[in-house]
Amino acid sequence: MKTAISIKQLCKTYDNGFEALRGISLEVEQGDFFALLGPNGAGKSTTIGVISTLVNRSSGDVEVFGRNVDAHVYETKLDFGVVPQEVNFNLFERVEDIVITQAGYYGLPRSLAKERSDKYLKQLGLWDKRRDRSRSLSGGMKRRLMIARALVHEPRLLILDEPTAGVDIELRRSMWDFLIELNRQGTTIILTTHYLEEAEQLCRNIAIIDNGVIIENTSMKSLLAEIDSQVFVLDIPESELTRAVLCLEEFNARSLDDQSVEVTVERGGSVNSVIVRLEKVGIAVSSMRNKTNRLEQLFISKVSNNE
Amino acid sequence: MYANHKRIAFKTIVIKEIRRFSRIWVQTLVPPAITIALYFVIFGNLVGRRVGDMGGFQYMEFIVPGLIMMSVIQNSYSNVVSSFFSQKFQRSIEELLVSPVPNYVILSGFVVGGMARGLAVGVIVTALSLFFADIQIAHPLITVTVILLTSVVFSLAGFINAVYANSFDDISIVPTFVLTPLIYLGGVFYSTQMLPPFWQAISALNPIFYMVNTFRYGFLGSSDVDVIWAFIILGVFAVSLYGGCIWLLRHGTGIRF
Structure with missing residues (x-):
């Protein structure tokens, strides 16, 4: 080239x-x-x-x-x-x-x-x-x-x-x-x-x-691809919040407010497995977003390491 | 860059420069016309009648070439210094610096812009002088050549001032404290033959003295200086200043960091 x-x-x-x-x-x-x-x-x-x-x-x-x-x-x-x-x-x-x-x-x-x-x-x-x-x-x-x-x-x-x-x-x-x-x-x-x-x-x-x-x-x-883990925020019904946190224990789940759960997906893992796990226990996810920009995470870590 | 591209770039800079001073004609063309008209009325007409003859001519006839030259010098200089500095200040000069326009084309464009304003004011002042004096031009070729060369020299000088200027104060220091005294002491209003020998020798060190007197020679056919010598001085100034400007552009003084 x-x-x-x-x-x-x-x-x-x-x-x-x-x-x-x-x-x-x-x-x-x-x-x-x-x-x-x-x-x-x-x-x-x-x-x-x-x-x-x-x-x-x-x-x-x-x-x-x-x-x-x-x-x-x-x-x-x-x-x-x-x-x-x-x-x-x-x-x-x-x-x-x-x-x-x-x-x-x-x-x-x-x-x-x-x-x-x-x-x-x-x-x-x-x-x-x-x-x-x-x-x-x-x-x-x-x-x-x-x-x-x-x-x-x-x-x-x-x-x-x-x-x-x-x-x-x-x-x-x-x-x-x-x-x-x-x-x-x-x-x-x-x-x-x-x-x-x-x-x-x-x-x-x-x-x-x-x-x-x-x-x-x-x-x-x-x-x-260097990102070790990504944090996602899932919106779920208020009534299912406690159950969802328990169900997603292996993803370090924690509730953010009455309707949101934060989970961490390690490198090699898939966010699909989180959704599938919830579906299996009958919890519907109404929306999902990446908590921080992926590049931003990397940028901060690279610049911090350089300092 | 091909010759045709350079020609277009040169034309673009010149048009931009002329458009700039034409757009603000109330600030650029009217004030010098009013100032010079006042000189004609006060010094030429009112005071001049009591002065009598100067160098064998009526006082009004004597000062007309000097006043035209003064307006050309001041306006050629101030056009280039204010235009280039304001482009530097606004950073719009970067438009030119990133483009493939060669330095000599950039410089030529600004110089021709300065000449255009200087000569435009010169024409206005000449037209005004027709109301006060009966003007004859003894040597048209010398008159035109010296006015063109002078406007080139002061446009180049204005460019150097603009390159080194860091504030708007810096572009008024040279015109106020250097240019104006040199013009006034350069024989615009009097013949140096009236001065004692010591002051005549001092006047001979003033380059503007040669420009004013050669221009006066073109009009009246009489001068305090040797015309050939005056052209040599003008030529040396023009070449030296041009070389200096190109050197500054090549090194990016004041414009590249």
Whole structure:
């Protein structure tokens, strides 16, 4: 499989002496949907800054689609689009002008720039706002505008730095759908996010960065397989609560309130066995949910171990 | 990046810059016109009548080229410094930095934007001066060349100021404490031949003195400086400042971390 991004021994020390990256190496395959996770200040944004040339690296190499970013600066820049964490467009410009101007920086003729701008503003639900000044947009709209702007030259790689931060759940879901479709069409996507559910839903591969070093780099499936146990919450009728707790003793069952029982399923076990056990004694489960996000559990344990 | 792509990118930056100062024309084009009109009325008309001739010309005729040059210098400089710094401040400069636009195209775009505002104000001031003086242009080619070169030099200087600026105070320090005194002492309102030899020698160290006087030579055919020498000074400044700006962009000073 060809690589979209290859980072080797990347180091970055800021002028104030802060060592943001301490020799990280990373490869992202073409067509991947890749999550770069880490706590605040771990080095995620610095890594993205170095790839997008907004941050000068101290040492190390970066290749984009097999081309070194120093030797092929213009070609590599054509290959990626960046959606930064902070809003970074002119708040006094019109929405449409921001996207068309960005297209101009990539050498797109005006007619094509307009066509692409229309396409992405429609796809991202900003068509009605195209003539408005960008400062009048809501937080979620501003984020979508930055995605439209990053896509206007149709890059092969899209880098998103916390694109759904502060966005309501409905809008977040629609942005997920958009990104999944974009990835399905062949665009490689690298995503940093604080919403671990987002990474679990969207990404196939994952790297966890902490204190400037990569502490985990694997597929989402392998990572989730490392979970030793999962905690589920079952909703059952109030009258059956005591019986259910007794029946599920081997799953460390305990009642949470009048209608809920919490059970722990160890690795290798199946949540089906819990349901079957209850059915055998005539207790119906009205609903069930995972108590904590699976990736969140792992993320916390990995970062804690690194400390 | 292909030549055609660079041309489109350059055009995009220039259009964006022109659109920026045109959109806020009440702040960018009207104030200099009013200020210079007041200079014409007060210094040229009211005071000038009592001053009499200066350098063999009526005082009003004498100050017109200097005032046009002053407005071009101030506006070329302030357009680039305010535009680039505000893009840095809002971080919208990142739009350009992540794109494949070469540094020299970025710089050229901002410089042409600065020249456009400087020359737009210059044209307005020239039009206003027609109400106060009978203007003849003795050497049109020299007049045009010197005004273009001057606007390039001060656009480049404004760019360097913007790169190093960290606050809005930093973009007003140079115009207030360096540029304005140099312009006023650069022979806009008087001929340096009126000065004692010591102050004439001091004036010769002021680059704006050469620009104002060469421009005046283009208008009136008479000057306090050697025109060839003035063009050499302008050329050296333009090349040095351009080299400095490209070096700053390449190293990401003030814009990349």
